[in-house]
Amino acid sequence: MKKILFLLLSNICFSQTEWKTTFEKGNGNQSVTYEDCIAYYQKLDAYFETIQMQEMGLTDSGKPLHLVIFSADKDFNFKSGKAKILINNGIHPGEPDGIDASMSLLRDLAMNKIKIPKNTQIIVIPVYNVGGMLNRSATSRANQNGPEEYGFRGNARNFDLNRDFIKSDTKNSRSFQQIFHWVQPDVFLDNHVSNGADYQYTFTCIATQHERLGSILGNYFINEMYPTLVKDMQKKKIDVVPYVNIHGAKPDLGYEQFTDTPRYATGYTTLFHTLGFVPETHMLKPYKDRVKVTYEFMVSAINYVDSHSNLIQSKRKEAEKEFQAGMDYPLAWAIDSSKVSSLNFKGYEGKFKPSEVSGKDRLYYDRNQPFTKPIPFYGNYKPTQFIKIPKAYIVPQAQWPIAELLKLNNLQFYQLEKDTIIEVESYKILEYQTAKTAYEGHYGHYNTKISKTSHKLKFLKGDYVFPTDQFGVKYLLETLEPEAVDSFFNWNYFDAILQQKEYFSAYVFEDMAKEILNQNPELKAEFERKKNQDKSFSDNGAAQLDWIYKHSVYYEKAHMHYPVYRILN
Incomplete structure (x- = not known):
């Protein structure tokens, strides 16, 4: 009915030319504006019954996010049992390849110009960083070859949204x-443009760190799905190479797989057993070529998922069972240098010559000397630290910002119905380092170390219990374990516990300290040992007084005490 009304109101018979996008109408080096992008999708929604557009939540710019959905049978219910691909565009609007490619893709699906997926719904976020796209210029990406104008990397509050998937500072x-x-979604694509070295490829790709998916889903992803997509792209005469994660060096010396921790888009989606890809077109290639290969990768991904929809969905269900209470969970990773593969790399000779600015040697790539040669590629990670998965986490209701983020991420929970004494494992923060410069609105922590204590504590009616026997168990582990690289602790959510709130007056506590030692022979013996073993301590009266205070009943329990608890049994 909406299509009939649209035709009556517009009285237009749309030709093929009239469905061209801004990019297609231009010279191959122009990208759509935000307003024209949304208007184009509104027109698709109005004209084609297989397309539906929805507004979905606000952004920092004050404008909403949109979803555009393609469903061949016009069923837009996400509970339909079909496989689902979620495509995200414009997280960095200075990299608009996916924005323009997705407009053509949705149009071609609606007009039956490409193979129509019968078992898969295609869901597209036309522009994720709306504020950044509205901040349009021709100068913010000095090293990129087109388009003529584009958006800005930071959002309306100058956050890089591809670092915000855990800390969630932005709307x-x-x-x-x-x-x-x-x-x-079963599969997630986040379209980007690369920076860094020069080479022959137009298309590179981050296939999410497969080890983080677990053995069942990860092995399928890296051994079956990704190689099949690469071969399909090669049939289209498009080479695919792992994202060249190199800056200021020559890739012919070899490079490593990019590690997408949970702060990044595909690192986040991996926590929920979603298979993730980050297409990264090469910034120095012509814009029209970059849009084309982005389009073709999306088509290849759709065709693959549609042919393997049942298999992908069953693998994801199997993966849920891999992470159970009592099992070891890998909390930290490092490149496994013992597993090196040979990548037949197509590059340009990297050379050095005197800089015309500084006179010092500078790197340049000689495009008159292309090469194809094997180089080492390190594409595997190994776990370097494990924790035991608890049965549940207790988050006191006082920690409501944490509880709200867990709820936002669909974590299942219940609240205590009465004050209850529960045996838990608790953490004390022993060590941490803090960044000396701001990073995405935070002075984050790293190299965090903890100690563990098991004891019975009283929890209050209304405190939250988050069982680990649920779909989002990995999100719980990666955010609530303070030693995890992107934990809520490391993102400063618990900084209040790092500040001591009560102190002592030395002239009063001197006499109390003497009484404390006299009344506690074991503590006094430990104190004397420390003085004998540590000269700096024995020479520092204030440090000795502070040590006694922190080993007394007067020292506040909240200082350095991590206020999230683990139920083990």
């Missing part, structure tokens, strides 16, 4: 999380 991120858990 964009929080709206995305609502979308993600509503859609529950």
